[in-house]
Amino acid sequence: MPILKTENLSITFGGLKAVSDFSVEIEKNRIYGLIGPNGAGKTTVFNMLTGVYKPTAGRFYLDGEDLTGKSPIYINRKGVARTFQNIRLFGKMTVLENVLVGLHAMNKCDPFSSILRLPRYWRTERELKNKAHALLDVFGLDGEAEHISSNLPYGKQRKLEIARALATNPKLLLLDEPAAGMNPHETGELMETIRLIRDGFDMTILLIEHDLKLVSGICEEVTVLNFGTTLAQGKVEDVLRDPAVVTAYLGE
Amino acid sequence: MAFISSVKRTLKKVKWKRYTSYIVVGAWFAVLLLLDLFGGLNDTGSRLMMLAAVYAVLAVSLNLVVGVLGELSLGHAGFMAAGGYIGAIVSKALAPSLPVAAYFPVSMIAGGLAAAAFGILIGVPVLRLKGDYIAIVTLAFSMIVFTVAQNLDFTGGASGLKEIPAETNYINAFVVLIIVLVVIQNFTRSKHGRAIMSIRDNEIAARACGVNITYYKLFAFTLAAFLAGVGGCLYAHTATVLRPESVDYNTSIELLVMVVLGGMGSMTGSVIAAAVLTLLPEYLRFLQDYRMIIYAVVLILIMVINNNETLRRYKDRFFAWCKRALAAAWAKCKTALKGKKKAPAPAAETRETLQAPAEFTEVDETALDERERKGEK
Numbered sequence: 244m245p246i247l248k249t250e251n252l253s254i255t256f257g258g259l260k261a262v263s264d265f266s267v268e269i270e271k272n273r274i275y276g277l278i279g280p281n282g283a284g285k286t287t288v289f290n291m292l293t294g295v296y297k298p299t300a301g302r303f304y305l306d307g308e309d310l311t312g313k314s315p316i317y318i319n320r321k322g323v324a325r326t327f328q329n330i331r332l333f334g335k336m337t338v339l340e341n342v343l344v345g346l347h348a349m350n351k352c353d354p355f356s357s358i359l360r361l362p363r364y365w366r367t368e369r370e371l372k373n374k375a376h377a378l379l380d381v382f383g384l385d386g387e388a389e390h391i392s393s394n395l396p397y398g399k400q401r402k403l404e405i406a407r408a409l410a411t412n413p414k415l416l417l418l419d420e421p422a423a424g425m426n427p428h429e430t431g432e433l434m435e436t437i438r439l440i441r442d443g444f445d446m447t448i449l450l451i452e453h454d455l456k457l458v459s460g461i462c463e464e465v466t467v468l469n470f471g472t473t474l475a476q477g478k479v480e481d482v483l484r485d486p487a488v489v490t491a492y493l494g495e
Numbered sequence: 496m497a498f499i500s501s502v503k504r505t506l507k508k509v510k511w512k513r514y515t516s517y518i519v520v521g522a523w524f525a526v527l528l529l530l531d532l533f534g535g536l537n538d539t540g541s542r543l544m545m546l547a548a549v550y551a552v553l554a555v556s557l558n559l560v561v562g563v564l565g566e567l568s569l570g571h572a573g574f575m576a577a578g579g580y581i582g583a584i585v586s587k588a589l590a591p592s593l594p595v596a597a598y599f600p601v602s603m604i605a606g607g608l609a610a611a612a613f614g615i616l617i618g619v620p621v622l623r624l625k626g627d628y629i630a631i632v633t634l635a636f637s638m639i640v641f642t643v644a645q646n647l648d649f650t651g652g653a654s655g656l657k658e659i660p661a662e663t664n665y666i667n668a669f670v671v672l673i674i675v676l677v678v679i680q681n682f683t684r685s686k687h688g689r690a691i692m693s694i695r696d697n698e699i700a701a702r703a704c705g706v707n708i709t710y711y712k713l714f715a716f717t718l719a720a721f722l723a724g725v726g727g728c729l730y731a732h733t734a735t736v737l738r739p740e741s742v743d744y745n746t747s748i749e750l751l752v753m754v755v756l757g758g759m760g761s762m763t764g765s766v767i768a769a770a771v772l773t774l775l776p777e778y779l780r781f782l783q784d785y786r787m788i789i790y791a792v793v794l795i796l797i798m799v800i801n802n803n804e805t806l807r808r809y810k811d812r813f814f815a816w817c818k819r820a821l822a823a824a825w826a827k828c829k830t831a832l833k834g835k836k837k838a839p840a841p842a843a844e845t846r847e848t849l850q851a852p853a854e855f856t857e858v859d860e861t862a863l864d865e866r867e868r869k870g871e872k
Contacts, residue, residue, distance in 0.1 A: 293703060319705040327703075333696035335760075336689070343686075344693040348705040350686040354714070357685030358678050364685065411705055 244307055246271045246447045247415055252291060252301035261287045262471045264301070269415075269464075274441055274448045276462035276479070278455070280491060283468040285451045286328060289417050292449075293325050294318040306414060320348055322414035326404040326421065328451075334393035338384055338403055341392050342375040345410025349374075375410065381443070382406045382436070398429050402436065409444060416440065418450040422457050430454060434461050459483060467491065513684070516676050516763040520551075523770070524669045531665075541665050542733070543777055548668035549730045551769040552675050554753040555762050556722035561751065562760030563683055564715040565695030567626070570617075570633030571723055571750050573640040574610040576742035578724025579731040580650050582606025583659040586732065590660050599662050603671070603728045610724025613640075614717040622712040637744050644739040655738035656731070663732040671729055672766075675722050680762060682718065691715045756797060 245268040252265040262284040269275045277285050290296045292303060294315035302311040310318050324345075333341050343350075350371055356363040379385040382402045387395060392403060401421060408416060421437070422430045434457055440446050452458050458465060458479065465482050467474040469491045475482045482488060511518075527544055530536040536544075557571045582602040589598035613636075621632045644650045651657060682688050690711045693701040702708055731737045753772055757764025775793065779786045800806045 295699075295702075315702045316705050316707055319703060325703055327700065331697045331700035331703075333693045333700065335696055336692055340689055340692075344689050344701065344706065345704050347686060347690055347693075352686050354682065354685075354687055357687055358681045360681055368685070407704065 245269055246306055247292075247303065247449065249292075249303040250301050252288070252298050252303055254287060254291060254296055254299050260471050262291070262468070265466075265468075265473060266301075267466055267476070269447060269449060271447055272441060272445065273464065274437065274450065274462050276458045276465035277449060277451045277468065278453070278458055278465055279468035279474070282470075284471040285468055286419060287471075288468070289325060289419055289451065292318075292417060293323055319411055319413075322412070323417065324408035324411045324413035324415075325417035326401075326408050326419055328419040328423065330397075330400050330404055332392045332400055332404060332407075334391070336392060337389050338379065338392050338395065339372070339375055339388040341403055341407050342378055342410050343371060345407040346371045346375060348411060378406050378410055381439075397424060398432075401425075401433070405436070405440070409440065409446075414447065416446050416448045418448060420451050420453065422452060422454045430457055433457070437461055455483065513680075516680065516766060517673065519763055520669065520672055520676065520766060524665075527665055527669075543774060544665045545663055545668045545733050546730075547770045547773040548665065548672045549663070549726055549733055550750070550753065550773050551766045552668075552672050552726035552729060553723055553750050554757070554765040554769040555672075555675055555679055556719045556726060557750045558754045558757070558760065558762060558765045559679055559683070559715055559719040559722070561754050562758075562765075563688065563695065564691050564712060564719075566622070566712070566716075567630040568633045568716075568719075569630045569744065569747050569751065570635070570637035570640075571719075572742045572744060572746035573617075573633070573637035574613060574720040574723035575727035575730065575746065576637075576640045576644055576739070577613045578606030578610040578727030579737050579742060580606075580644060580656060580727075581609035582724070582728025583656050583731040583737055584649065586660055586662070587658070595660075595662050599667070599732070602732075603725050606728030606731075607721040607724040610727065611717050611721035614720025615713065618713045618716040618720075622709065622716060634744060634747070637742075637747055641739050641743045644742070650739075651737070653739065655736045657736050659731050659735045659737060661732060661735045663729055668729060668733070671725065675725065676762060676766075678718075679722070687711065687714065752794070756794070756801075758801075 247267070247269040249265055249267050253263045254261050265284075265288055267275070277288065279285055287296065291298045294310070294313055294317070297312050302309055304310065305318075305321055305323060308321065310321060310323075313321075333344060336344070350367050352364050352367045355361075376385055376388065379388055382405070384395075384399060384403060384406065387399070392400065395403060405416075405418070405421070418437070422433055425433060437448060437450070438461060441448055450462070462479050464477060465479050466476045467482060467485075467488050474491055475485045475488050527536065527541075531541070553571065553575055557568065560566055560568045560571075582605055585602040585605045586598055589601065593601075617633065617636050621629050624632065645653050683691070690701070690706045691714075693704065693706055694708055694711060698708060727742065730741075734741065749772070753768040754765055756772070757766070757768035772794075776786060776790050779789055782789055800810055
């Protein structure tokens with residue numbers, strides 16, 4: 244059974260068809276690419292899959308469960324986590340606190356235990372801090388755990404955002420242009436990291452990317468969107484050679 | 496010696512920054528106690544200190560909304576009024592039959608709960624709004640409370656609620672202040688506080704992390720209202736007459752000034768700012784007519800210095816310099832004392848003199864660099 248299955252997912256804003264009939268099936272443990280020119284509706288697909296937008300037609304299933312039209316919190320608890328195209332960290336909080344917010348749902352401590360500092364508070368806090376440190380360690384950020392997150396260099400901010408998304412314990416990880424603004428060296432590092440996440444966390448990854456080198460380097464399958472419609476779908480090598488795709492990217 | 500060094504080691508491990516607010520309030524309280532013991536605290540002085548502590552409670556509770564949750568509330572005095580009136584009425588009813596130690600906490604909790612009820616009532620519709628709208632609606636709320644209090648019989652109308660038992664003294668005011676600080680800081684340094692700060696920093700990302708936005712906004716707002724109610728009750732028992740004018744929107748603005756002056760989200764700052772802004776106008780009385788002008792000028796100067804990058808850098812540099820000078824002086828004292836005590840140990844001595852200042856300057860300089868980097872950004 245595929246981890247993520249969408250059936251004719253569509254959304255219109257006023258009269259504009261932002262995405263129409265988006266259908267994919269992503270098997271477990273795959274790295275799946277979603278590419279297309281600017282304004283093709285890629286981020287809109289992410290917003291539908293995380294519950295930020297309600298699709299006007301179509302359904303999507305995570306691990307067989309219908310999550311269409313559910314709230315972002317519910318969808319997140321069921322196992323969809325994402326990063327953002329323009330980094331959205333909790334800028335005034337420390338690196339560690341950012342990851343701890345990701346672990347929020349796992350923390351079963353009630354307000355009274357926190358205010359009175361009951362044993363329950365210390366226990367959950369210790370457990371989750373260990374978890375957060377372990378996660379930061381994977382991304383080589385543990386040394387900066389106490390730094391304010393907005394003071395981190397750009398590449399590390401991207402990594403922290405991924406770490407925070409992984410902290411919510413997802414089944415499916417959505418990465419929105421993870422390589423945006425990175426130099427070729429950093430992109431290479433990022434490709435390693437993404438592979439490492441897939442193998443180490445047993446994760447399924449759907450990513451939006453403009454850097455075709457990255458896409459052809461790590462994705463097994465891709466879908467190409469153009470003006471909200473699916474232009475091509477399938478194995479990376481085939482799709483990138485598709486004349487329609489080449490036209491969409493480079494013009495006639 | 497082993498014991499002392501182990502104590503020293505544990506003291507070094509403690510994150511002192513977390514406890515600055517308790518230390519500041521504790522030191523302030525200790526000074527007052529000492530003054531009182533040696534008869535240096537007259538009635539006016541102790542009343543002023545009570546007022547300062549009451550305003551510190553209110554400012555700290557407002558800081559939970561403005562600094563931690565990041566929403567502008569201009570109606571905090573409304574919650575203070577609710578707590579003040581209900582608390583005063585409860586104590587007037589219970590005072591003849593119960594001892595102070597029994598009814599005073601009861602009336603404070605009753606005042607807090609009444610304010611919290613208003614907090615939920617206002618919070619449910621208001622927190623769905625964004626930014627400026629919240630400020631306007633909370634302002635309207637405090638004006639409604641003001642008008643209602645002016646016109647109802649059981650609040651005493653425009654002349655105010657009279658003969659409230661004068662049970663606040665500087666001791667219980669400070670105890671309440673410490674309790675409020677503990678509640679707020681324990682709350683903000685937990686899962687719940689982190690969730691609230693994440694909403695402040697980025698609502699969309701917070702939602703994507705599974706944080707229930709409405710619940711946490713309402714929780715923070717209600718808790719702040721509860722604590723403001725407690726503060727209001729304390730105020731009523733300080734003033735003994737609760738007039739609507741003393742809980743109108745001017746008070747809300749004053750509280751907001753304290754929070755902004757002390758620094759958003761900094762509880763220590765709020766306490767200090769509340770103390771300074773309550774005491775300053777009183778101790779400037781000798782300036783007579785120029786009093787409020789000086790007060791305003793000082794206020795403007797502090798705001799400007801705190802918000803101007805260049806000036807702030809000079810201020811930080813000045814503090815760093817003070818710290819270094821103090822550290823150097825301390826190291827000199829240490830060596831002087833050591834030299835007297837055990838003269839035949841020059842090797843250890845020189846190591847001490849070299850080490851202590853180096854350590855201090857190192858810490859200072861990194862702190863300075865970090866601030867400068869922040870400043871330049």
